[in-house]
Amino acid sequence: MELQIRNLSKTYSNGVQALKNVNLTIPSGMFGLLGPNGAGKSSLMRTIATLQEADSGSITLGELDVLKEKKEVRKVLGYLPQEFGVYPKVTAEELLDHMAVLKGILHKKERHAVVAALLQQTNLYEVRKKNLGGYSGGMKQRFGIAQALLGDPKIIIVDEPTAGLDPAERNRFHNLLCEIGEDRVVILSTHIVSDVSDLCSQMAIINKGEVLLTGDPLRVMNDLNGKIWKKMIGKEELMEYQLQYNVISSRLFAGKTLIHIYSDQRPDYSFEMVQPGLEDVYFSQITAAAAAPGMNEVLKAMS
Template sequence: MELVIENLSKTYGNGVRALQNVSLRIPTGMFGLLGPNGAGKSSLMRTIATLQEADSGSIQLGDIDVLRDKDAVRRVLGYLPQEFGVYPKISAEELLDHFAVLKGLSDSKQRREIVHGLLQRTNLYEVRKKNLGGYSGGMKQRFGIAQALLGNPRLIIVDEPTAGLDPAERNRFHNLLAEIGENIIVILSTHIVSDVSDLCRNMAIINKGQVLLTGDPLLVMQELTGQLWRRTIDKEQLPALQQEQQVISTRLFAGRTIVHVVSDAQPGPDYEGITPTLEDVYFARIAQAERKVAVAES
């Protein structure tokens, strides 16, 4: 099973070009879609999920034409959007049973077995009678995955699933996603780089509606080998340094600023070479794209 997206474009009524000729091949397993807020990730996810129309392009899921046969897509799709509501005064068991009915599971015995199985799989069975209003953020996200798994989907989309979760809940959610992604396509849309590096064998970086990079996270990190340098400076030095070097990221440490710079050779004696991470690749590609735009507009 493969999801093939070709030359997909979408411009909203206000003139925002959310997607610009996006092409991706997404195989079975966990696929990370990485980009900053406003990059076009949610627009792409909503289009795949048949919640909005594309202006042009195509999407094929196996033998299903996603843009033309929306009913066929919905029968094999599980979707956990960035924001989803729950009825606070109803239990997880009751609401999941209701969703199962909407999915067409009419046999009450079979439906009960499926609901209980999904609650066990998402580690919510012991709190199945508890009202959803009393669930933590992580528990609500796991309930969201339970409803997305109804009907044995072939494709699951999760949009910014770990934002706001504490480390323990985030780890539980990662383990659950990794298990789910062994046999079906799972698209993880996020701006959190470590979610992709921890979970995904394939990924893409998207920004301003354009795909900047695709590949295996371990392999794409090699593209910066021997080109990444680090230096600690006073924050007052940063503006001048940004004029001189390709600074891709900065962070504070003990009151000083640590900068990461991309350069084919050591920029100076105060710089040390470092092993690149996926975060470095992410920042480098975003910075490169922004420089191209600045040059084009100047």
């Protein structure tokens, strides 16, 4: 099954254009939607999940028209939103059983078997009798995946699922996502670059409602081979280098500032070539998109 998004746009009542003519083809497997906070990721996820209307465009899931056949889409959809609340005084087993009823699993014996299997899959079976209010952040996220898997959905959407998790819980969550992403469409929306590089075979970068790049993470990293250079500088030199070079990222390291720049050739002998990572792809795309409006103004002034 394949999800196709064509010319999708959405503007909110306050005038913010959250999605601008978005086009994506999302195959089965793990698909990473990468972008900064406010990029339009959640707006796109909510639209796919039938929680809000689009202004224009289309979304199809196999033969289903997502924007018109909402009830049918919800039957094959699993969704873990960015803000996922639970009833703190209810056990995981009780709440998942209740959600299974809402999902249409009405036969008691079948429902108990499904609930037990999902709690086992998400490594929560041993704490199934514990109130959800006593769960850690990572345990709540795994419970969120358990409820998203009810009804054996064909498409699963997880929105910023690892934000705030400690490294151990993040690894557990990654392993769980890999397991469920083998035979269905799983869309992972995140601003964490390593989530996409670790998990996804296909990806897109989105910013300010526009898709900047799509492809295989390994391929898009290879496309930058020989074009990313690094140098340690004093923090007081950063602005000078930003004016002189295409600095795509900077961070503190051992009390100094480590910069990465994008250049087809070695800027000078003081720069060292870097094997590009997905973070370099991400920052180069975001930087280029941010510079484009300013460049357009320059070109207009020259014409």
